[in-house]
Amino acid sequence: MNRRDAANLTIAVVVVAAVLVLGGSLSGLWASPAGSPVPGAAPHDAAATPVATVRAPPGSPAPPGSGTTSARRLADLPAGTLDPAGFPVRRVEQALLVADVGADSLAAIDAATGQWVTTGVLPPIGDPLLLSPDGRSLVTLTYRGSTVRVETLELLTGAVREVPAGVPPPPGDSECRVDGVAWAPDGGHLGVVATCMTFDMTSDGEPREPDYEAVVLEVEVRTGASRVVERVPEASPLEAYPSYSPDGALFAYGIGRPLPAPGWVDESWFGVRVIGVHDDRPAREWVNTHMAYGDPWRDAGTLLVWDELADPGSTDDYLLLDTSTGTQAPYGVDRLTNTLGFVGGSLLATRTGWLQEPDPCPVALCTVDLDSGVVAPWLELPEREDVGWLGVARDLVGP
Template sequence: MNARDGVNVGVTTLVVAGVLVASFLRTGWGKDPSAASTPLPTPPAASVPPGAGSTPSTALRLVGGSIDPATVPVRSVDQALFVAEVIGGEGSGLLVVDAATGEWARSDLVSTMDGPLLLSPDGRSLVRAVWSPSSGEVGVETVELGTGTVHQVAVPEPPDCSVDAVAWAPDGRHLGVVSVCATPNVYPKDPKDPTYATVVQEVELATGRTFDIERVPGRTPSETYPSYSPDGRLFAYGISGGTEFEDGESWGAVRVTPVHGGDAHDWDDVHLVYGDPWRDATTLLVWDELADVLGPDSHALLDTTTSTRSPYGIDQLTNLDGFVAGTLLAEQADPCPVTLCSVDLSTGAVAPWLTLPTGMQVVSVSAARSLLAD
């Protein structure tokens, strides 16, 4: 269990209790509270070819050094290479790297999110799952980065199901949606718990067509953090399972399923790192729940080709924020006394990557995959 798991476990408990809570619970997107919402989804602009506009070395230069968000100009940005939600001081909000200029800016989008940022592969849109108090349901929305325009995405879920989490497909034209299902079992003299299931669907933004990837009976999303592999062939997410304790709690598991047919595989007692967990098209980085959280084996690499699991970690390094342009981002005062540091996976070397004023921290980061090729 890591430093953020207290929040994650709370969300999972609410879902199991039947109160369906999404990754993002509150509204708040847009340039203005009265910003219009369009009922039909529209696809993002055409994807930029991998590597166009930036390279891994350029990305590293962009986020290096010390930044004071209070002095960064607030302006509209149509396309971003990198987005970070920052809290804890003046200038809190959405920090972005403008794809057109390579400069930092504070987005004029207003966000009060309770979940990770999810930037589209082309850097032009964000996506979220959002709870609607009026309908009592969870929906999916995309938001144009430059205008704040919200597009509702219809997800034709099975009965008794509700959206839990969402992810961009690498093509930027599809979304992967993970839902939790709880079908009531009511008997006059013997009421039982609901029958649970996890459903994974893919939605095409331009047409609204939905493709069912899989249904997993008897299990619920847990520490979900869904994501596609870079080539779009695999879909990974967190699900219940793993070692179970006397109180009924368990560490959970990571499940990887082929998007277009094939056998899924589960790894027990692990959960996905935050941000982009894919080292490459077949290898995932995860937390090892059974290892020392601050030890050198705190994480593991999962090989989806061989179904093997190899220990991987940096001593004293916790809260990994995923891969950006082939570099792993992490946050920990020791051995890297800055806001974000980079980790060289080959050598294990840790170096400063981003420094913010004392008291400020990065809640989540997301990169435009199509613009920052490895």
């Protein structure tokens, strides 16, 4: 196990044991099915709940469904200590952020009021959360035995609905399994990444190692209608964390190979692959790299990843990939090892407890200025709980 593996193991333990804040697919059981009452009935004084400042950049439209309330940015949200014990309990029509911050159910910032509330929905364990671009629902991956179901959850009603995501298997004795999912910016489609395995026998009648194929689908949420975006033989998604670019033109995901390709280190099968969703531009692949968590797109053409070969926490640890030219450059932020994606003109990061030196982020959640790299505390949680994942409704938060 190298230093990066040790870092990832530590971060994974923190993610599972502590806080999950929106960013990818989620799995688990939900406490409140559709139509059931929300527990708790808001026993707390709403005035005591931290509220976001309502301020928008010039020309920002009001988010759909929020009346006259202006769109909010990361900088407008409450900084400092948040105590979930003070949150009122109610469902929300639209959420800016959804998180498990030690409350009995998923907590959210209500997009209409800027107020933190608990939703009455039990948080999942071990997977990221992914909020729809309009802020009204989550997408989940529910694991049931050997099958994986893609489901959406409405924040207002708690209703759960399966999105059919049948992956066409290759010819022969094959089976496919969904590995990751991402919202398209239009909110009406999902990008689905799957692994397909084909089983063959040797000439002696013995089973061979299966042949793998990575498959990317785009699925319409309402109907389940799907189309294959690409198939990649002799590959499978690994640490996929798929993500659309902000304009919906590109799709990125983590990929692995059964055998190292030229330029790959002997121990690493990982890479990041970027493809055009609606055109025939050639795919690009960067070896020895991994997808970053959360929203990794700095802009429509620049993607944040981390480098398998760099020392964890070094200034070379994170790379910015130029998807148009194929070039890559270190992001250059020292001792930053656990990022949560780009939000509202900043990069978000969590503290890194395993570092044997002062942590650049001393609290649960910090912002990182995109140009200067300055790290500033943003959110402290009670009893040193930590943020593991982050995601936002893209049309409610922007630079």
